[in-house]
Amino acid sequence: MAAKRRIEMMEENRAKMIAAARTAFADKGFANTSMDELTASVGLTRGALYHNFGDKRGLLAAVVAQxxxxxxxxxxxxxxxxxxxxxxxxxxxxxxxxxxxxxxxxxxxxxxxxxxxxxxxxxxxxxxxxxxxxxxxxxxxxxxxxxxxxxxxxxxxxxxxxxxxxxxxxxxxxxxxxxxxxxxxxxxxxxxxxxx
CATH class of the missing domain: 1.10.357.10 (Tetracycline Repressor, domain 2)
Incomplete structure (x- = not known):
């Protein structure tokens, strides 16, 4: 059960970051979006960003794909x-x-x-x-x-x-x-x- 919940939390965190990035990238553009502000806005850390997407470009790739x-x-x-x-x-x-x-x-x-x-x-x-x-x-x-x-x-x-x-x-x-x-x-x- 713990492993299943961890996977669910990872998927939730990933979805939160994509949604927040989508808004930020649309409003400010990719280059002007702060990853610290973005992750903080959804209650996550930069570590969650790196774990889920590798880096800021990986997050952009996920947003673009969506x-x-x-x-x-x-x-x-x-x-x-x-x-x-x-x-x-x-x-x-x-x-x-x-x-x-x-x-x-x-x-x-x-x-x-x-x-x-x-x-x-x-x-x-x-x-x-x-x-x-x-x-x-x-x-x-x-x-x-x-x-x-x-x-x-x-x-x-x-x-x-x-x-x-x-x-x-x-x-x-x-x-x-x-x-x-x-x-x-x-x-x-x-x-x-x-x-x-």
Whole structure:
């Protein structure tokens, strides 16, 4: 029983730190967030941070993974009512791009994430999204919705286009003005995959 309770406490502490970091990183940015203040705000020590995440970057990686995973789920959910396979895939990409306007997503995932964690295409959460897109493209090829092609390459390029579109919006001085142009070009690029 003691071991089980210890595991539960570790999971609770981990969840507390991720939640606190998510708020702090969104408000202050990764570089300006004090780990001493963050851990104290949830009644923990730096030792708990190091034990659970290794360091501050490890905590950022956990926060980014959580938000990025939520983004993928939200993109799928927003397109779930679309009956046409192609339109659903396109709607998922556009939903993901639209999330670049959200302050938390913009600051943590699209600005600080790449700056401190490196290439987003190497993040585990992006790999999960990539597998899902590849499976969807493979299924659409079988039904002749899209052209015959290497599904893995197509998934990489389509996901990269959506990710880079979101990065472009996040870095823009006028994200709301940039968004419609980005979505228009993303849809044009993606349409090249579709069978006529």
């Amino acid at each position: 938000i990025d995973s939520e983004m993928a789920q939200r993109a799928r959910a927003s397109a779930a009512n679309t009956s046409d396979d192609w339109e659903r895939l396109l709607a998922e990409g556009i939903a993901y791009i639209n999330m670049a306007l959200e302050p938390e997503v913009r600051r943590i995932v699209l600005l600080d994430g790449p700056a401190f964690l490196g290439d987003p295409t190497q993040w585990p959460s992006q790999n999960n999204c990539l597998e899902f897109t590849q499976q969807t493209i493979t299924e659409m090829m079988e039904r002749k919705v899209v052209k015959d092609m290497d599904a893995k390459v197509a998934a990489h390029l389509l996901n990269s286009a959506a990710l880079n579109a979101a990065l472009l919006i996040a870095a823009s001085d006028a994200p709301h003005k940039t968004l419609p142009h980005v979505i228009e070009v993303f849809a044009l690029l993606a349409s090249g995959l579709r069978n006529n």
